[in-house]
Amino acid sequence: MCMWTKTKFTRLTGTDFPIIQGPFGGKLSSAELTAVVSNAGGLGSYGCQPYSASEMVTIAGNIRKKTSKPFNLNLWVNDQDDAVKEFDKDRFRKVIGIFQPYFEALGIEPPAFPLPQSPAFEDQVEAVFEIKPAVFSFVYGIPSGEILERCRQLGIITIGTATTLDEAMAIENAGVDAVVATGSDAGGHRVSFLEQPEDSLVGTFSLIPQVADAVKIPLIAAGGIADARGIKAAMALGADAVQIGTAFLATRQSGTSTIHREKLFSKEARYTTLTKVYTGRLSRGIKNRLTEELKDFQSSFAPYPLQGKIVGKLGAYPANSESNPELKAFWAGQAAPVLQYHDAEHFIAAMISEMES
Numbered sequence: 001m002c003m004w005t006k007t008k009f010t011r012l013t014g015t016d017f018p019i020i021q022g023p024f025g026g027k028l029s030s031a032e033l034t035a036v037v038s039n040a041g042g043l044g045s046y047g048c049q050p051y052s053a054s055e056m057v058t059i060a061g062n063i064r065k066k067t068s069k070p071f072n073l074n075l076w077v078n079d080q081d082d083a084v085k086e087f088d089k090d091r092f093r094k095v096i097g098i099f100q101p102y103f104e105a106l107g108i109e110p111p112a113f114p115l116p117q118s119p120a121f122e123d124q125v126e127a128v129f130e131i132k133p134a135v136f137s138f139v140y141g142i143p144s145g146e147i148l149e150r151c152r153q154l155g156i157i158t159i160g161t162a163t164t165l166d167e168a169m170a171i172e173n174a175g176v177d178a179v180v181a182t183g184s185d186a187g188g189h190r191v192s193f194l195e196q197p198e199d200s201l202v203g204t205f206s207l208i209p210q211v212a213d214a215v216k217i218p219l220i221a222a223g224g225i226a227d228a229r230g231i232k233a234a235m236a237l238g239a240d241a242v243q244i245g246t247a248f249l250a251t252r253q254s255g256t257s258t259i260h261r262e263k264l265f266s267k268e269a270r271y272t273t274l275t276k277v278y279t280g281r282l283s284r285g286i287k288n289r290l291t292e293e294l295k296d297f298q299s300s301f302a303p304y305p306l307q308g309k310i311v312g313k314l315g316a317y318p319a320n321s322e323s324n325p326e327l328k329a330f331w332a333g334q335a336a337p338v339l340q341y342h343d344a345e346h347f348i349a350a351m352i353s354e355m356e357s
Contacts, residue, residue: 004231004355006183009241012178013070013135013157016041017352018222019231020180021244021344023047023074023137025189026317026329030255031059033248035066035346040348043135045072047053049079052119053127060131070134072159077141079121079281089113095310097303098294102314102327115309126241128156131274135159139191142174157222163200168211168219169195178218180243181211186223187246189283190274197282201274205237210260226335228354246333251344260330261342269336277314278329280307286336289326290316340342 010043021037025043029100031263034044046063048056052287056073063071092113096103103110128136136151137159151158161169161180171179182191183204190197202210204223211219222243232243249256250264263269263286272284275291281304285291290311301307308317315323341347 001112004235004322007235007240009220012218013043014205015043015070017348018235018241019043019240019348019351020072021045021248022188022222022241022243023072024245024249024255024331024347025049025074026331028249028255028331030063030253031066031273033253033255034063034071036253036344037067037248037348038069040065040144040345041069041352042348043072043252045074045135047074047238048124048127049076050119051076053123053130056124057131060133061188068153072135072137073128074139075121075124075128075139076191077121077138077143079118079162080305081141083303087306090233092302095300095307098149098300099310099314104289105273106314106324107335111310111313115306118305124256127222129154132156137161137180139189139336141193142171142176142202145174148175153231161191161222163190163197163207163212164194165207165210167192167194168198168215170214172217176217179211179215179218180220180222181239182243183207183221183223184274184332185284187249187272187284187336188331189279191279205233206214208234208237222335224335226333226338227340228351229353230335233350246331246336247339247347248342248344249331250339250342251347252334252342253344258326261324263325263330264332264336264339269332271299272332272334272336276301276307278308278311283329283331284333286330286332288328288330290314 007018019042027046029046034046037044135157139161158176159178162178181357184201192200208221218240220241221239226247271287273287314327
């Protein structure tokens with residue numbers, strides 16, 4: 001084995017390789033993909049943001065049936081926007097007005113007010129303590145000192161996620177074990193927590209050296225990394241590991257739909273955009289009719305997580321529904337045009353082979 005595998009990250013986690021599979025929210029994670037990555041010597045991850053505590057326990061059981069290796073469970077610390085408190089029937093009607101033409105075109109009734117509740121972070125984190133995964137990662141903030149201390153007592157490694165240098169330093173100062181520096185080229189949500197995400201759009205390869213110079217905890221690079229070239233570049237800039245999302249999402253083992261995978265390998269994947277249309281929070285996905293026609297309404301959408309419940313009725317979710325592709329969320333990072341592999345095992349094997357040659 002070459003020196004690239006001996007890093008602060010592999011020493012911390014006991015993994016063979018400094019490769020993390022990005023955790024997907026929106027029910028796009030799968031126990032199969034998590035296990036494949038962990039069994040190959042990386043760190044498989046599962047995004048638990050949409051699930052209740054009891055569902056998380058079941059998910060972890062399913063992962064453990066497929067692997068005895070370390071795996072990561074991921075949660076959203078800030079699980080709803082402040083504006084949810086003021087979101088009344090009048091605001092709701094205004095948002096529905098924006099989407100009314102789409103509901104009418106599909107012959108679908110819009111959702112009714114009030115919208116259903118989502119699982120709360122406070123309940124979900126109790127499931128983490130019960131499951132005791134090797135790694136607990138989180139986005140949109142930093143858990144309380146009490147939660148981090150409980151993780152230490154239970155032997156759970158913690159990983160925070162930063163979109164800026166200030167956020168990375170805050171994560172280290174809180175006593176978190178490692179930090180993901182995620183650049184603006186990454187697919188999915190921009191998980192900023194100190195400033196607005198629109199003001200925190202630092203590219204991956206600008207962010208990594210800044211964080212590497214400022215923090216001592218293991219640094220994981222994310223965003224725009226989809227092959228061995230990306231791993232080499234990230235490590236040359238000071239990363240101890242990489243987190244790869246879109247390239248794993250594109251494999252048959254992920255929890256996404258066939259049409260999403262096909263989009264990731266199509267010419268359309270060259271054209272991504274940052275939008276709030278799908279969840280109320282800024283996220284990167286492939287451009288389509290909905291993102292383009294409603295581009296001027298970014299400030300008028302419902303707050304997270306209510307916006308997702310409205311567009312969900314249009315068939316934007318779940319991942320496996322074969323609804324109108326012009327209305328669906330197809331998360332993708334800016335490196336999607338270099339994707340080659342449809343199978344996660346082949347993808348990992350190819351990366352390791354290239355890194356060691």
